[in-house]
Amino acid sequence: MTPFARRPPRTFPVSESELLLFGGALRPDKAFVTHERPLLRLSFWAMARQLPAMVATVARAAWREDPRALCTLLGAELGQGLTRAFGLVAANRALTALFTAGPTPARLREALPSLLAVTSVAAATALLSAVSLAAAGQLEPKVERVCTARFYRGAVRVELAVLEDKDFHRLLDAGRFGTDSVRLMIGSSVTVVNALVGLAASAGVLALLHPSLVFMLVLVAAPKGWGAVVTARRQYASRHAWIEHRRAISVITSTLTGHDTAAEIRVHGAGRMLVGAYDDMAATVEKEQQRLARAEAVTCSAASALSGGGALAVYGVLWLLLASGGMPLAVAGTAVIAVRAAGASLTALVTQTNRLYEEAMYLGDLERACAEAERHAIPAGGTPLPCGVKEIRLEKVTFVYPGAPAAALSDVSLTVPPGKVVALVGANGSGKTTLSKLVAGLYLPTSGHLYWNGVEIRDADRDQLFDHVSVLSQDFPRWPMTARANVHIGRPGTPPDQARIERAAAESGATGVVASLPHQWDSLVVKGFERGTQISGGQWQRLGSARARYRRAPLLIVDEPTSALDPRAEAEAFQSLRTLTDDGTTVLLITHRLAATATADLIYVLDHGRVVGKGTHEELMAVEGGLYRSMYELQAAQYGAGAQQPAAGAAPGPAPATARRTSSPHAQPAQT
Numbered sequence: 134m135t136p137f138a139r140r141p142p143r144t145f146p147v148s149e150s151e152l153l154l155f156g157g158a159l160r161p162d163k164a165f166v167t168h169e170r171p172l173l174r175l176s177f178w179a180m181a182r183q184l185p186a187m188v189a190t191v192a193r194a195a196w197r198e199d200p201r202a203l204c205t206l207l208g209a210e211l212g213q214g215l216t217r218a219f220g221l222v223a224a225n226r227a228l229t230a231l232f233t234a235g236p237t238p239a240r241l242r243e244a245l246p247s248l249l250a251v252t253s254v255a256a257a258t259a260l261l262s263a264v265s266l267a268a269a270g271q272l273e274p275k276v277e278r279v280c281t282a283r284f285y286r287g288a289v290r291v292e293l294a295v296l297e298d299k300d301f302h303r304l305l306d307a308g309r310f311g312t313d314s315v316r317l318m319i320g321s322s323v324t325v326v327n328a329l330v331g332l333a334a335s336a337g338v339l340a341l342l343h344p345s346l347v348f349m350l351v352l353v354a355a356p357k358g359w360g361a362v363v364t365a366r367r368q369y370a371s372r373h374a375w376i377e378h379r380r381a382i383s384v385i386t387s388t389l390t391g392h393d394t395a396a397e398i399r400v401h402g403a404g405r406m407l408v409g410a411y412d413d414m415a416a417t418v419e420k421e422q423q424r425l426a427r428a429e430a431v432t433c434s435a436a437s438a439l440s441g442g443g444a445l446a447v448y449g450v451l452w453l454l455l456a457s458g459g460m461p462l463a464v465a466g467t468a469v470i471a472v473r474a475a476g477a478s479l480t481a482l483v484t485q486t487n488r489l490y491e492e493a494m495y496l497g498d499l500e501r502a503c504a505e506a507e508r509h510a511i512p513a514g515g516t517p518l519p520c521g522v523k524e525i526r527l528e529k530v531t532f533v534y535p536g537a538p539a540a541a542l543s544d545v546s547l548t549v550p551p552g553k554v555v556a557l558v559g560a561n562g563s564g565k566t567t568l569s570k571l572v573a574g575l576y577l578p579t580s581g582h583l584y585w586n587g588v589e590i591r592d593a594d595r596d597q598l599f600d601h602v603s604v605l606s607q608d609f610p611r612w613p614m615t616a617r618a619n620v621h622i623g624r625p626g627t628p629p630d631q632a633r634i635e636r637a638a639a640e641s642g643a644t645g646v647v648a649s650l651p652h653q654w655d656s657l658v659v660k661g662f663e664r665g666t667q668i669s670g671g672q673w674q675r676l677g678s679a680r681a682r683y684r685r686a687p688l689l690i691v692d693e694p695t696s697a698l699d700p701r702a703e704a705e706a707f708q709s710l711r712t713l714t715d716d717g718t719t720v721l722l723i724t725h726r727l728a729a730t731a732t733a734d735l736i737y738v739l740d741h742g743r744v745v746g747k748g749t750h751e752e753l754m755a756v757e758g759g760l761y762r763s764m765y766e767l768q769a770a771q772y773g774a775g776a777q778q779p780a781a782g783a784a785p786g787p788a789p790a791t792a793r794r795t796s797s798p799h800a801q802p803a804q805t
């Protein structure tokens with residue numbers, strides 16, 4: 134056990150900004166302590182045992198990607214070790230020839246072949262070093278790419294509920310550091326192998342000269358190795374402890390230059406406050422870095438002092454051997470050269486081992502993140518779903534978000550019939566979006582059953598289920614790509630079909646939007662890039678809608694699809710949703726625009742996660758004191774439109790008082 138492990142857990146300072154903006158310390162809690170501490174409590178030897186496994190992981194990845202480059206690299210490194218050993222032997226021969234009795238010209242002649250050998254060996258070492266550098270340069274980016282792709286491939290398959298868990302998120306963040314570590318580890322491993330071979334060569338020569346010198350060399354090496362491990366572990370622990378804090382800082386800095394936040398940053402003066410917060414939070418990180426630097430200085434000094442003691446012992450032994458006549462002068466000279474060469478190898482070894490340890494720990498995180506991502510991945514395969522939507526049925530479904538104090542849905546039983554427009558209505562937070570996400574297969578019920586075409590969702594082939602669903606959520610992504618890519622990404626498995634893209638755009642009212650862009654479909658709908666342009670919220674909504682339509686799935690889930698549209702576009706959007714059912718598409722509509730839900734085939738009313746009403750608009754309006762009726766009347770009263778129901782296929786009426794999005798102040802009652 135190291136002194137590091139014996140110390141009680143450190144208490145970190147909490148900055149005022151951290152309290153103000155994030156409500157408290159952004160430091161690991163109990164989960165981190167129980168999860169990570171055992172790793173940090175590992176003994177030096179346990180760590181030493183782990184290191185080869187980590188290096189082997191990188192080596193395996195390198196072997197998979199480019200075995201030739203790996204073999205070249207290893208060959209060049211081993212070759213350098215051999216040339217070094219050979220160089221020491223040649224130096225010993227040269228010294229022996231130079232120190233023998235006789236005239237100087239004769240001694241020089243005797244030493245000349247060995248001196249030439251020393252020079253040739255130095256040239257060969259330089260050549261092998263260049264070969265090694267080139268091979269490492271070829272391997273590093275390949276291995277990094279493969280490991281990074283593996284990490285992200287796993288991350289995008291993780292169940293949504295797990296992705297929202299803060300501990301899993303921390304693990305993903307830590308894993309992200311590991312993707313850099315893979316590349317760095319190749320460089321460090323090469324240097325470590327190189328230094329180890331160099332040390333072995335020196336030790337071998339020293340052993341030949343006098344066995345006790347090898348033991349002395351260990352005395353020089355061991356303290357530096359200890360210092361390297363202690364420093365690496367301290368840095369690793371710190372990086373983990375501050376990971377959330379650093380993420381919070383990057384959240385702040387990205388908002389400072391972000392496009393979405395630019396207006397409030399300037400008008401509200403939020404920029405000054407956030408820059409201050411950055412300064413404040415970065416200052417606490419700075420203190421931590423200073424603490425690390427001080428601790429490293431102390432550790433390194435202690436390690437160097439111990440190592441220096443070892444070096445003194447080596448020279449002392451040499452002195453004694455020389456004085457007692459137990460070692461010839463030439464051998465002592467070679468020993469000094471060998472010890473100095475070993476010293477250079479040792480310095481490289483210590484620096485790179487330090488780095489290798491640290492990177493190996495991050496690589497461990499990457500491995501753990503990949504393993505956890507695999508463990509929590511959406512299962513591949515399962516019971517195949519019959520094509521199209523036959524029926525979606527929920528039986529006593531309860532859903533609790535991970536870590537949430539209460540259920541978002543309780544005992545929900547309902548049926549979504551095929552080829553119909555089914556509306557979900559209810560106040561903010563009543564569970565509409567959650568319900569739609571369960572239907573889309575994004576979450577699994579905590580209890581109860583959800584059947585898709587008769588197949589229980591837990592058994593169903595989820596990839597097939599996703600294939601049946603198209604989503605236009607209220608917070609739909611605004612992909613920072615071209616207009617075409619924004620539509621095509623709705624069905625990315627096949628190459629873009631321009632005719633289909635244009636049809637989807639026409640159905641969503643996006644044709645005019647795209648036509649007005651400087652490069653039409655090739656325009657980049659994000660500012661700050663070449664060819665970049667900005668489009669309005671409503672224009673984005675049309676583009677998002679075009680994406681959902683391009684997907685052409687049998688179930689379309691639309692969550693507040695018109696919140697940013699003008700009244701005419703809104704009316705058209707709702708009418709076109711209705712026409713989708715003509716070709717058998719089932720529409721699950723979530724909206725606060727009750728005039729639009731009035732034309733739905735079936736309406737479910739949710740309240741506090743429970744279904745409290747079901748029926749057509751007429752049936753629900755007939756319920757005296759019912760939630761739906763009161764919401765509808767309230768909304769109609771805002772516009773003085775009375776509580777009369779709109780004509781079938783009518784344009785939507787006004788937004789309700791409960792609408793979370795800002796409705797157009799000009800929204801009109803039903804138009805035809």
Ligand SMILES: Nc1ncnc2c1ncn2[C@@H]1O[C@H](COP(=O)(O)OP(=O)(O)OP(=O)(O)O)[C@@H](O)[C@H]1O
Nearest residue numbers: 297534537541560561562563564565566567568793
């Ligand atoms: N990812 C989440 N993690 C934890 N709780 C959540 C999450 N998403 C929603 N909730 C909670 O679940 C409940 C239902 O939220 P949901 O978004 O389904 O409501 P909604 O009816 O769609 O509301 P709105 O009309 O405001 O969109 C709310 O109490 C909400 O705070």
